[in-house]
Amino acid sequence: MDEKWTRLVQNINPSAKLLRAWELKGGISAQVTALEMETLEGMKKKVVVREHGQADLKRNPQIASDEFKLLQILKSAGLPTPTPYHLEASSDLFPTPCLVIEFIEGRTVTAPADLSSFLQQVATVLTRIHSVDASGLAQTYLPKQEEAITEKLHKRPAILDKSLDEGFIREVLESVWPLPQANAVSLLHGDFWPGNTMWKEEKLVAVIDWEDAAIGDPLSDLGNARLEILWAFGVEAMHVFTLHYQSASKTLDYTQLPYWDLCAALRPASSLSDWGLEKRVEETMRERHSLFVMQACEKLGIPYKRHATYESLE
Known part of the structure; x- marks a missing residue:
């Protein structure tokens, strides 16, 4: 040993x-x-x-x-x-x-026995994270999410990921960034997705992997979670999760959610092919990513020419 x-x-x-x-x-x-x-x-x-x-x-x-x-x-x-x-x-x-x-006695769940309960619990814990008093966190080591995205937008790579519409997404975000502050800053997990939750007997027992924690608009976490749930469980699950979150966080201004969705959509650019996914899984994720970008653009009233034809998210 x-x-x-x-x-x-x-x-x-x-x-x-x-x-x-x-x-x-x-x-x-x-x-x-x-x-x-x-x-x-x-x-x-x-x-x-x-x-x-x-x-x-x-x-x-x-x-x-x-x-x-x-x-x-x-x-x-x-x-x-x-x-x-x-x-x-x-x-x-x-x-x-x-x-x-x-050591958390539990496991990650990829196929919940009760998807409805799973989505409600995930949404509830995310609202609890965002409800942590952030007044004392603003002066800590935690990075500001908006500044991180600003830096990412300024560092445009020489080769853009056309398969994930990276150039288009960047242009939309660059045209409005920085966003006006619509919500009070909150604690952000920074990489909130089902794989960072632990379960035991169909109960969520822990949220793990906090190395990407930041402070910023809670819609940043929400947008990332929406894309991840779309990837994992499909369109209806994404909508159900979003409704659960919104019903528990009625005071937030959701006007800018489509822009935060696009921030989330920018994350896998130039890296998705390196995730070691099965071919069919990656194809499905790419299809759903395109749908995700399209629904954000529809809500913003921006024309979006998809690189492939898929059904609408609505």
């Missing part, structure tokens, strides 16, 4: 011993390892170790400590998130800091 895990357990709890360590699959931006330890009293406990990848570290060298602080805030706010246990500084064992958090 790797010595670094034994020593890490001792740093977490000097009286505990390591029973086993195993890699958790599915991590992209971070290397994720599960540890099981046992205390002198015979109590067994599982934890998760997150070692952030170079892309995240380049963007924010303090990402481990920042995520640790954020998880403390989220837990104190009563959100279903992993409890942060330990922050391990860089050393001879760990070249960069790593984060030790609660």
Whole structure:
């Protein structure tokens, strides 16, 4: 068994011993390892170790400590998130800091037994995230989402992804950016999609992977979630999810949602082909992406010449 895990357990709890360590699959931006330890009293406990990848570290060298602080805030706010246990500084064992958090007994769900309940729970937890008091977060390390999008729009790549209408989407957003502030800034998950939710007995038990957290218009998270739910479950599911969210967040101004939808649609440009998807899955996602862009343009009254012909989202 790797010595670094034994020593890490001792740093977490000097009286505990390591029973086993195993890699958790599915991590992209971070290397994720599960540890099981046992205390002198015979109590067994599982934890998760997150070692952030170079892309995240380049963007924010303090990402481990920042995520640790954020998880403390989220837990104190009563959100279903992993409890942060330990922050391990860089050393001879760990070249960069790593984060030790609660092991959530649950799984991600790709085919819910009750899709209606699934969508309602996902919408409800997103509204709860956006309801966290953001007044104290504005001065923290959390990036401002609007500034990140501004930078992305200014850094136009030399080769645009025509298959996902990247040039068209950029032109629409560039013509209106920055958007006038219609809603008070809120805490954003930054990458809210079903794959970042954990479930047990058909109940949502945790929202995970907070390394992309930011502050900004809550419609940013909503737009991203809408596209992801469209990809995963189809048009009707996207509409149902949106209605659940809107019914729980009646005070928000949704006028600019089509623009935030387009921001979400810009994210997979030039990268979707690298996601290692099955051919048919990728084709379906591309079809639904085009529909997503089209419905946003229809709501904005902007002509959209699709690169393929699909049914309307309405």
